[in-house]
Amino acid sequence: MSITKEEVIHVAHLARLEFEEVELERFAEQLAEILSYVEKLGELDTSNVEPTYHALNLVNVFREDEVKGSLPTEEALSNAPEKENGFFVVPKVIK
Amino acid sequence: MTWHKFPLSTQLELLEKGETDSLSLTKALLERIKEKDPQIKAFIKVTEEEALKAAEEADRSRKEGEKRPLLGLPLAIKDNICTRGIPTTCASRILANFVPPFDATVITKLKAAGAVILGKTNLDEFAMGSSTENSAFFPTKNPWDFSRVPGGSSGGSAAAVAAGFCAGALGSDTGGSIRQPASFCGVVGLKPTYGRVSRYGLVAFASSLDQIGPITRTVKDAALLLQYLAGPDPKDSTSAPKEVPDYLSALKMDLRGKKIGLPKEYFGEGLEEEVRLKIEEALKVFKEELGLEIREISLPHTPYAVATYYIIAPAEASSNLARYDGVKYGLRVEAQDLIAMYKKTRSQGFGPEVKRRIMIGTYALSAGYYDAYYKKASQVRTLIVRDFMEAFKEVDFIVGPVAPSPAFKIGERVDDPLKMYLSDIYTISVNLAGIVGLSLPCGFSGQGLPIGIQIMGPHFSEPEVLALGHQFEEILKLYERYPEI
Incomplete structure (x- = not known):
C-alpha cells in the first residue's frame, strides 16, 4: 500500500492540519505502513456481521427537562483566546 | 515516619485512629515530591497550596465528627481529567494554558469523599501513547530504572504511585493506558467496565473506549477508590444505570472452584520468556493456593x-x-x-x-x-466482543500478560509508531469489548524490573476480579517492595 503526497495534503486539509515538505514525506511513509498493517482485517469475512459502535448496548437515556444552573458567560469565555461583549471573536469569515 | 510506604487503606486507618492527621501526611508526601520528582518528573503540576488547604479542611471536618470515606487521603490526578481552577493540559501545547471552569464528575466525587488533590500527572499527549514520551512537556522516568519508560499513557500517575509520592492516583485507559504503566511500574491498575465510571470531564480521546480508573499500590486500595468513583451520572449518558456493589466486602469472597481461561493467543510469539515464566508461576498460585481451575481457551480474533x-x-x-x-x-x-x-x-x-x-x-x-x-x-470489533462472550460461558476469568515485555528503554521505540502500537496487543481487546481488566504485579525480571499480570472479567465483574487480585496479592505481598530512589 502506498499513499501519495497529494493524498496526504488532501487528508491534512480535511483535518485542518498543514505539514512542511519533509514532514509530508515522513507522514506518507508512516501512514502507508500503518494502513498496510490494518489491511489484514480484509482477511476476515464480515459480510453478515453487525458493526459494534459501543461496548454496552445501552439505549437512550431520558430525563425530565428541568431548568438548572449553568456556567456564567464570563466563566464559559474565560479560556477564549479572543472575546468581546460575551462573544468569541474569530478572524473575518466573509470575504 | 515512612508515610510514602503506606497504602491508602493504612493511611486511612491511621487517620481514623487519630495517629496522624491529613496535614502531616500531605506535607510529608509534598516533601518527598519536592525531593525526588525532579528526577522522575511524574507531575506536570503540584498543587501544593490547594493540597495543604484541603488537608487542613479535612482535619477540621474530622475533628467535627464528619465521617467521609476518603477524608484527608492525598491522591494524584492524570492531567486529562478536568479540575476546576487548576490547569488541565493533556500534556499538549494546545491546552498548555487551559484552566477548566468545572470539575470532572470523578473529581466532584473524590472531593465529596474528602480526598486531597496533590497535583496533576504527566501523560502521553491526549493519552495517545504507551511510554509517556509523547508528552509535549517532558518524559517521565520509571522509578525502578531511570533509563526506562514508565509506560503510558498514564505514566505519570503510575510513576507517582511507584515512587511513593502518593498511594493512589487516577488514570484513564483507552487501549491499556492504566494497565500497561501499572505493570511497568510495579503497581496496581484497574480499567473498569465501560460505563462503570462517569467520563464527564475526562478530555475525550476515543469515546467508545475511554474509561477512568484507579492506580494504587494494592488491589484493596483499587477497590476502595472504585467504590467512590463508580456509579451512574446524569452528565454522562454512557454511564451505566447500575447500582454500585460493595467492592471492599467482596474482596473476601470464596473463589475456590472458579475457572480461569488462558487464551492461547496471549502466549504465542512476541511474549518475552521472563514474562511467560512469571505468569506461569502466578498460575500455580491461583491453582494450588487459591483453588481455582485453569484451562486453555481461544480468543481467535486476537x-x-x-x-x-x-x-x-x-x-x-x-x-x-x-x-x-x-x-x-x-x-x-x-x-x-x-x-x-x-x-x-x-x-x-x-x-x-x-x-x-x-x-x-x-x-x-x-x-x-x-x-x-x-x-x-467496527464489524471485526463485533467478532472480538463475541470471542469474549463465548469464552465467559466457559470460564469466570481470563488471565494473561499485560505487556509482552517489562519496561523498555527511553527512546527505544519512539521512531517506530507501529512497533509502539504492537506493544498494546494484550490490553486493547478489553477496551474494544468494554470488559474489566486489572493489572497487578506478579514478579520481577532478572534486571529487577516489575512484571504485571492481567485478570480480565465480563462486564460489571469488578467484585470478582478485584477479589481474585486481592487474594493473590496477599500471598505474594509484592506491594512491600519499593524502588530505591
Missing part, C-alpha cells in the same frame, strides 16, 4: 485487535479533537483568515503522534474509505 483498534481509536480521536480550533479555549495562532488560523493553530499545537492519529482517523472516515476502514473495523 491477531486482529491491534489493527481494529488503530482504526477505531484514531477515527474517534480525529472527530473528538476537531474541537481544538483556536476559538473557544487553548492555543490560537493568528492568521489572515479562519481556515488558515485553524490550520496554524492545530499544526503548532499538536505533537507528531496526535497529528498521526488525526490523520489516520480522518483518512479512515473520509469519503470512499469509510466502509473499507471504519465500518470494517
Whole structure:
C-alpha cells in the first residue's frame, strides 16, 4: 500500500492540519505502513456481521427537562483566546 | 515516619485512629515530591497550596465528627481529567494554558469523599501513547530504572504511585493506558467496565473506549477508590444505570472452584520468556493456593485487535479533537483568515503522534474509505466482543500478560509508531469489548524490573476480579517492595 503526497495534503486539509515538505514525506511513509498493517482485517469475512459502535448496548437515556444552573458567560469565555461583549471573536469569515 | 510506604487503606486507618492527621501526611508526601520528582518528573503540576488547604479542611471536618470515606487521603490526578481552577493540559501545547471552569464528575466525587488533590500527572499527549514520551512537556522516568519508560499513557500517575509520592492516583485507559504503566511500574491498575465510571470531564480521546480508573499500590486500595468513583451520572449518558456493589466486602469472597481461561493467543510469539515464566508461576498460585481451575481457551480474533483498534481509536480521536480550533479555549495562532488560523493553530499545537492519529482517523472516515476502514473495523470489533462472550460461558476469568515485555528503554521505540502500537496487543481487546481488566504485579525480571499480570472479567465483574487480585496479592505481598530512589 502506498499513499501519495497529494493524498496526504488532501487528508491534512480535511483535518485542518498543514505539514512542511519533509514532514509530508515522513507522514506518507508512516501512514502507508500503518494502513498496510490494518489491511489484514480484509482477511476476515464480515459480510453478515453487525458493526459494534459501543461496548454496552445501552439505549437512550431520558430525563425530565428541568431548568438548572449553568456556567456564567464570563466563566464559559474565560479560556477564549479572543472575546468581546460575551462573544468569541474569530478572524473575518466573509470575504 | 515512612508515610510514602503506606497504602491508602493504612493511611486511612491511621487517620481514623487519630495517629496522624491529613496535614502531616500531605506535607510529608509534598516533601518527598519536592525531593525526588525532579528526577522522575511524574507531575506536570503540584498543587501544593490547594493540597495543604484541603488537608487542613479535612482535619477540621474530622475533628467535627464528619465521617467521609476518603477524608484527608492525598491522591494524584492524570492531567486529562478536568479540575476546576487548576490547569488541565493533556500534556499538549494546545491546552498548555487551559484552566477548566468545572470539575470532572470523578473529581466532584473524590472531593465529596474528602480526598486531597496533590497535583496533576504527566501523560502521553491526549493519552495517545504507551511510554509517556509523547508528552509535549517532558518524559517521565520509571522509578525502578531511570533509563526506562514508565509506560503510558498514564505514566505519570503510575510513576507517582511507584515512587511513593502518593498511594493512589487516577488514570484513564483507552487501549491499556492504566494497565500497561501499572505493570511497568510495579503497581496496581484497574480499567473498569465501560460505563462503570462517569467520563464527564475526562478530555475525550476515543469515546467508545475511554474509561477512568484507579492506580494504587494494592488491589484493596483499587477497590476502595472504585467504590467512590463508580456509579451512574446524569452528565454522562454512557454511564451505566447500575447500582454500585460493595467492592471492599467482596474482596473476601470464596473463589475456590472458579475457572480461569488462558487464551492461547496471549502466549504465542512476541511474549518475552521472563514474562511467560512469571505468569506461569502466578498460575500455580491461583491453582494450588487459591483453588481455582485453569484451562486453555481461544480468543481467535486476537491477531486482529491491534489493527481494529488503530482504526477505531484514531477515527474517534480525529472527530473528538476537531474541537481544538483556536476559538473557544487553548492555543490560537493568528492568521489572515479562519481556515488558515485553524490550520496554524492545530499544526503548532499538536505533537507528531496526535497529528498521526488525526490523520489516520480522518483518512479512515473520509469519503470512499469509510466502509473499507471504519465500518470494517467496527464489524471485526463485533467478532472480538463475541470471542469474549463465548469464552465467559466457559470460564469466570481470563488471565494473561499485560505487556509482552517489562519496561523498555527511553527512546527505544519512539521512531517506530507501529512497533509502539504492537506493544498494546494484550490490553486493547478489553477496551474494544468494554470488559474489566486489572493489572497487578506478579514478579520481577532478572534486571529487577516489575512484571504485571492481567485478570480480565465480563462486564460489571469488578467484585470478582478485584477479589481474585486481592487474594493473590496477599500471598505474594509484592506491594512491600519499593524502588530505591
